[in-house]
Amino acid sequence: MNGNNNKLVAEAIGTFWLTFGGCGSAVIAAGVPDVGIGMLGVALAFGLTVVTMAYAIGHISGCHLNPAVTVGLACGGRFPTSLIVPYIIAQVVGAIVGAAVLYAIASGAPDFSMAGGFAANGYAEHSPGKYGLGACLLSEFVLTMMFLFVIMGSTHGRAPAGFAPLAIGLALTLIHLISIHVTNTSVNPARSTGPALFVGGWALAQLWLFWVAPLLGGAAGGFVYRWLSPEPAGVVTGERTGQSAVAKSA
Numbered sequence: 373m374n375g376n377n378n379k380l381v382a383e384a385i386g387t388f389w390l391t392f393g394g395c396g397s398a399v400i401a402a403g404v405p406d407v408g409i410g411m412l413g414v415a416l417a418f419g420l421t422v423v424t425m426a427y428a429i430g431h432i433s434g435c436h437l438n439p440a441v442t443v444g445l446a447c448g449g450r451f452p453t454s455l456i457v458p459y460i461i462a463q464v465v466g467a468i469v470g471a472a473v474l475y476a477i478a479s480g481a482p483d484f485s486m487a488g489g490f491a492a493n494g495y496a497e498h499s500p501g502k503y504g505l506g507a508c509l510l511s512e513f514v515l516t517m518m519f520l521f522v523i524m525g526s527t528h529g530r531a532p533a534g535f536a537p538l539a540i541g542l543a544l545t546l547i548h549l550i551s552i553h554v555t556n557t558s559v560n561p562a563r564s565t566g567p568a569l570f571v572g573g574w575a576l577a578q579l580w581l582f583w584v585a586p587l588l589g590g591a592a593g594g595f596v597y598r599w600l601s602p603e604p605a606g607v608v609t610g611e612r613t614g615q616s617a618v619a620k621s622a
Contacts, residue, residue: 378432382432382433383435383437383463384465385425386437386466388467388469389425389470390422391470391471391474391566391567393420394491395490395491397409397414397418399478400477403488415549419542419543422540422541423540426537426541438561439460439463440561440586440589441519442463443594444516444523445524447590447594448593448595450524463562464561467565467566471490471569474567489567493567493579494575498574498575499554500555507554509581509585513585513589514589515550515551516559516590517590518547518593519590519593521597522540525597526540528601558586561587565582
């Protein structure tokens with residue numbers, strides 16, 4: 373298997389883990405009486421999926437696990453544009469498989485119902501807090517932008533070595549603590565797509581927002597950090613740092 377294929381398989385596996393682990397915590401463990409993990413536990417679960425996968429596959433693919441991250445890193449000059457589409461396809465495939473495995477497990481419970489939303493993202497009447505379209509779009513845009521800002525900074529060649537996975541995982545935890553009640557937290561189009569395919573109906577009809585807002589937010593975060601710190605940094609593809617994406621793809 374060549375290097376790019378290795379990266380794509382790693383991205384699929386990593387996004388599977390994020391979707392299965394993060395959404396699984398919400399679907400299976402959050403509401404268990406007396407011992408459920410609640411919103412704090414779900415937020416932490418999403419952060420832990422990123423931390424664990426960053427250490428597991430960061431050296432292979434860069435551990436994006438998210439189309440908005442891939443696009444944002446490319447806009448920030450830290451990822452070759454030729455790999456954007458293959459990475460996104462791999463991430464969406466991984467998320468769908470993660471949602472499928474979660475459905476196979478969760479549906480084994482006698483009281484399982486899709487009425488709970490299956491961790492799908494939504495706005496207006498399908499927002500956990502009934503937040504309107506504008507508020508949900510702004511939330512997803514701003515939080516994804518700041519997520520990319522943290523990713524760009526923590527993976528910079530001058531950042532403290534070895535701590536990027538912790539910073540990124542904690543950022544995703546914080547993002548979920550802020551916005552679970554708003555949109556059920558996406559900031560990741562692949563993660564949104566997996567559950568939406570199983571919920572269907574309203575989830576698919578509202579899925580557009582959870583592609584548009586995170587992708588725009590990710591691009592904004594990449595551009596802002598590139599402006600703030602324009603000197604060449606590392607390419608976030610699992611390979612050595614210190615070389616710009618432009619130089620690498622030349």
